[in-house]
Amino acid sequence: MSDRIIGQVRRVNGPVIEVMGITDAEMFELVRVGEQRLIGELIKLESGGAVIQVYEDTTGIAPYDPVYGAGMQLSVELGPGMIGTIYDGIQRPLEAIREMSDIYINRGITIPSLNREKKWHFVPAVKTGDRVSEGSVLGAVQETENFKHKILVPPKDAGILESVVPEGDYTVEDVIAVLQTENGQSKNLTLMHRWPIRVQRPTARRLPLDTPLITGQRVIDTLFPVARGGTVAIPGGFGTGKTMTQQAVAKWCDADIIVYIGCGERGNEITDVLAEFPALIDPRSGRSLMERTILIANTSNMPVSAREASIYTGITMAEYFRDQGYHVAVMADSTSRWAEALRELSGRMEEMPAEEGFPAYLPTKVAEFYERAGSMEALNGQTGSVTIIGAVSPPGGDFSEPVTQHTKRFIRCFWALDRHLANARHYPAISWLDSYSEYLNDIAVWWEQQVGAAWLDDRTEIMDLLQREVRLQQVVKLVGPDALPDTQRFIIEVCTLFKNAFLQQNAYDKIDMFSVVPKQARMLHIIVEYWKRGRDVIKAGATLVELRKMKVYQDIIKMKFSVPNDDLSDLDKIEARLGRSMDQLEALHA
Amino acid sequence: MPDLKHRRLLSAREYIGVEKIDGPLIFVSKTHPVGYRELIECVDKNGHIRMGIVLESSTNRVVVQVFEGTAGLTLPSTRIRFSGKPLTISVSKEMLGRVFNGLGNPIDGGPAPRSDLDLDVNGMAINPTARQYPRDFIQTGISVIDGMNTLIRGQKLPIFSGNGLPHNELAAQIARQAKIRGSETEFAVVFAAMGVKHDVAQFFVRSFEESGVLSNVALFLSLASDPSIERLITPRTALTLAEHLAFNEDMHVLVIMTDMTNYCESLREISTIRGEIPSRKGYPGYLYSDLAELYERSGMIKGRKGSITSLPILTMPNDDISHPVPDLSGYITEGQIVFEREMDGRGIYPPVAGLPSLSRLMKDGIGEGMTREDHPHLASQLFAAYSYVKDVRNLASVIGEEELTPLDHTYLDFGKAFEQQFVSQRKDEERSIEQTLDIGWKVLSMLPADELHRITEEEIEKFYGK
Ligand SMILES: Nc1ncnc2c1ncn2[C@@H]1O[C@H](COP(=O)(O)OP(=O)(O)OP(=O)(O)O)[C@@H](O)[C@H]1O
Numbered sequence A: 001m002s003d004r005i006i007g008q009v010r011r012v013n014g015p016v017i018e019v020m021g022i023t024d025a026e027m028f029e030l031v032r033v034g035e036q037r038l039i040g041e042l043i044k045l046e047s048g049g050a051v052i053q054v055y056e057d058t059t060g061i062a063p064y065d066p067v068y069g070a071g072m073q074l075s076v077e078l079g080p081g082m083i084g085t086i087y088d089g090i091q092r093p094l095e096a097i098r099e100m101s102d103i104y105i106n107r108g109i110t111i112p113s114l115n116r117e118k119k120w121h122f123v124p125a126v127k128t129g130d131r132v133s134e135g136s137v138l139g140a141v142q143e144t145e146n147f148k149h150k151i152l153v154p155p156k157d158a159g160i161l162e163s164v165v166p167e168g169d170y171t172v173e174d175v176i177a178v179l180q181t182e183n184g185q186s187k188n189l190t191l192m193h194r195w196p197i198r199v200q201r202p203t204a205r206r207l208p209l210d211t212p213l214i215t216g217q218r219v220i221d222t223l224f225p226v227a228r229g230g231t232v233a234i235p236g237g238f239g240t241g242k243t244m245t246q247q248a249v250a251k252w253c254d255a256d257i258i259v260y261i262g263c264g265e266r267g268n269e270i271t272d273v274l275a276e277f278p279a280l281i282d283p284r285s286g287r288s289l290m291e292r293t294i295l296i297a298n299t300s301n302m303p304v305s306a307r308e309a310s311i312y313t314g315i316t317m318a319e320y321f322r323d324q325g326y327h328v329a330v331m332a333d334s335t336s337r338w339a340e341a342l343r344e345l346s347g348r349m350e351e352m353p354a355e356e357g358f359p360a361y362l363p364t365k366v367a368e369f370y371e372r373a374g375s376m377e378a379l380n381g382q383t384g385s386v387t388i389i390g391a392v393s394p395p396g397g398d399f400s401e402p403v404t405q406h407t408k409r410f411i412r413c414f415w416a417l418d419r420h421l422a423n424a425r426h427y428p429a430i431s432w433l434d435s436y437s438e439y440l441n442d443i444a445v446w447w448e449q450q451v452g453a454a455w456l457d458d459r460t461e462i463m464d465l466l467q468r469e470v471r472l473q474q475v476v477k478l479v480g481p482d483a484l485p486d487t488q489r490f491i492i493e494v495c496t497l498f499k500n501a502f503l504q505q506n507a508y509d510k511i512d513m514f515s516v517v518p519k520q521a522r523m524l525h526i527i528v529e530y531w532k533r534g535r536d537v538i539k540a541g542a543t544l545v546e547l548r549k550m551k552v553y554q555d556i557i558k559m560k561f562s563v564p565n566d567d568l569s570d571l572d573k574i575e576a577r578l579g580r581s582m583d584q585l586e587a588l589h590a
Numbered sequence B: 001m002p003d004l005k006h007r008r009l010l011s012a013r014e015y016i017g018v019e020k021i022d023g024p025l026i027f028v029s030k031t032h033p034v035g036y037r038e039l040i041e042c043v044d045k046n047g048h049i050r051m052g053i054v055l056e057s058s059t060n061r062v063v064v065q066v067f068e069g070t071a072g073l074t075l076p077s078t079r080i081r082f083s084g085k086p087l088t089i090s091v092s093k094e095m096l097g098r099v100f101n102g103l104g105n106p107i108d109g110g111p112a113p114r115s116d117l118d119l120d121v122n123g124m125a126i127n128p129t130a131r132q133y134p135r136d137f138i139q140t141g142i143s144v145i146d147g148m149n150t151l152i153r154g155q156k157l158p159i160f161s162g163n164g165l166p167h168n169e170l171a172a173q174i175a176r177q178a179k180i181r182g183s184e185t186e187f188a189v190v191f192a193a194m195g196v197k198h199d200v201a202q203f204f205v206r207s208f209e210e211s212g213v214l215s216n217v218a219l220f221l222s223l224a225s226d227p228s229i230e231r232l233i234t235p236r237t238a239l240t241l242a243e244h245l246a247f248n249e250d251m252h253v254l255v256i257m258t259d260m261t262n263y264c265e266s267l268r269e270i271s272t273i274r275g276e277i278p279s280r281k282g283y284p285g286y287l288y289s290d291l292a293e294l295y296e297r298s299g300m301i302k303g304r305k306g307s308i309t310s311l312p313i314l315t316m317p318n319d320d321i322s323h324p325v326p327d328l329s330g331y332i333t334e335g336q337i338v339f340e341r342e343m344d345g346r347g348i349y350p351p352v353a354g355l356p357s358l359s360r361l362m363k364d365g366i367g368e369g370m371t372r373e374d375h376p377h378l379a380s381q382l383f384a385a386y387s388y389v390k391d392v393r394n395l396a397s398v399i400g401e402e403e404l405t406p407l408d409h410t411y412l413d414f415g416k417a418f419e420q421q422f423v424s425q426r427k428d429e430e431r432s433i434e435q436t437l438d439i440g441w442k443v444l445s446m447l448p449a450d451e452l453h454r455i456t457e458e459e460i461e462k463f464y465g466k
């Protein structure tokens, strides 16, 4: 790293440092401050001066301390070795840091993001003389048993290959090809390249969103599905289940790569993921879940400015894998902590605040972030997607606050967590009344092809019942349940059944923790059948007590636990038994 | 341009006269380059020394915050010395059994404990990869905690209370009774008091004395009568000792910090004087990060034998759980024990509200081999049933109890039994986890078996109605 001094410290106020005597420095340049060489980024330039935000604790930094410029923007290293790694907010590998500085994170540590010694087996897909353009695939490295890491020509480079190495083992810095660019220069290409985190990676075009990201969580997939490439917000007060929901999705969704960003949250939650994921088996690949996961951990007690950067570090990595033709899901827990980091930095720079102290550019930043999601055709013609699932932590659990409100403008799927449900330990506490998905129509075709046309009808039927139940509950609150006729009380019963037997899903149960698509569709159908047939037999004169006494009722309640994902034949039996029981009741009242 | 060594030399320099004094803040101009967060000494006209730290440093002005307050200082006579290093405390095991002020100086008349280790009170962020996920069940002997909001060794579990509620009694009872079954390990209690009255501190001292553990307790007292600014440093000094005991001396440390609301108010005071843009209710936008710096110092570390379990106590202003102090705490800690004034009014001790209370770490510390195999489902079912009781009570208050269905009546009876037999217990009553679970089954068995959706048939078979 260069030793070019670009200025001296004028003022230190927490992570924000004003610099004087600036000569040549560029916006968003990576800088180092003081003798300890703390890492920072230049975020404002004015004549003769600049403002930098420092990604480490600034204790001891004093006026006149030197500021060094690195001559490049704050970037991430993209190449083999990212999978299964845990990084801090500015992509420093935390395991490697631990080897150098024991249990605490010392300051001023410089350590490459990608291992420089490790050799990867590279298989070229191009040869000397080939014409390549930005994003072209040069070859691949089998990074894990299941993951083929494609090596791309970095965006903005194109030309003719002067040379290409033969298949063999190379480090991330070894030259694997030499490119003669359009303007006649020779450029060395390696297994890795750098990309500035605040710049969206270019793509050929956006594609329509028509395939759901299957999460195995019934309330999500069936009621409020998200499309691959879509955007979701999960708002909820403390302890309502944002992290649990994100972790469940990270474990079971059918993405190829998961980027999990712990942004200003608990250290133990990261430890939990680190302990649990390697031991869990991805049901699709049969391999450890860690082999498709990248963790970014900038916990609440780590420097606040690195928390601001962590979101961009994560999304840039996601875009890189998307450009290789993969489907990536990004979990950001929590985007509120990121917004608060923006607020803190803005406050220290004495900018004019807008609502609740947040800077006026908050909505722009939120929009820019969610814009980086999408299903895309990459420059090389491959299709891939980035789905963003962002947790929002509203103060006091009040959704009218600025971060929730602005986020709502830029996302299309909203999983609202409900305090009342969480308190009753109804998990996931996703409200069926306040949540929505604008992807439903886009992906209904996919469902129909997978499980048949009944799915959408069943879903509509049950959503309708849930709405009617709210009105009925209001009546009950005024006059008591006895005032309702059995037909209406039955609606309440069916909704209770649906909540217990379908919506509640136990993240700790071996069978229930995720449900395959056909299981979800069949379970839903059985409950809707129970409703339709039950309604008819009540009309014929049967009572609620008789309905409840049916043995099959207990089977339905327990089916989520009792029917394994790989053998749904018991659902046939339950459905048949339901039919017979209803027939009998009907005969009784004929 | 002065380098680091040069700066140390300059540190010996003393500046006479300051530019401005505002609350606990002093503004000094024309100094040598002073480091951010550097420790300072402020000498008043009588030669009395007060300590402080640098909050902001620039080429023309330094802002320092004085912990003992600025009462009696004058502009021309105040002298400032910069130390060139951050605020540290000397730590050692000998500090157990002693009483200190918020800055770590002994106030019990004894000599300064011997020590050869000075640590920065701000601590450093623990590398998440170095943490050990906490899993060991701590039996507190209190049913509503052990049964439904289990405390785990290394957890940070605050008590959200209100003025006049028995949070001190509960914290003392936990400190007295807490044990890991089947293990004898060295333990210590580190107690930090911020802005509480003298008798609260005395209550804890007496309670530790009576249970004969006082020699394992270190107390850091910054009482209501002390300058409010000292409270900002008190939890940091206390946690620095706790970290030393846990991670260097292999001890299991329980940290009790009370009252976090006073701490936050001091922070607000400083922020207001500095003219910072407030977020909610006048608290600074960085309150979350600041609290996290404290709370996240609890936990366990791979390869180290000790642990820090913390029980911060905070009083919710107006009993409002959405107030920034409880709200932000809840966003950082691993659950919360919430007190309910209405239960206290009905004479229930501990007045722990069933529904909003939560232990996030209990999932990995309970069940077969740890507590008992029925524990997870039993707890879940008790929550669900009690939640329904609350709904029925609301309904009854509108339509009258007579209008309820027979089943709803049964729920009301269950609710009463749950509160009186399961939740309620004596302040000196210590129940084993088996006793707790058995009482849970006893009250649950008042409900018909087919209402218990969260319990398996085998569990019904084995425990229901027994
Ligand atoms: N799907 C679930 N299954 C079982 N338990 C759950 C589920 N969701 C939440 N919980 C319970 O609720 C607790 C809190 O959940 P979680 O940590 O996800 O909350 P959060 O919304 O992320 O809170 P915070 O904003 O404070 O981080 C968990 O520790 C767990 O006990």
Ligand SMILES: [Mg+2]
Binding pocket: A242, A243, A244, A265, A333
């Ligand atoms: Mg969370």
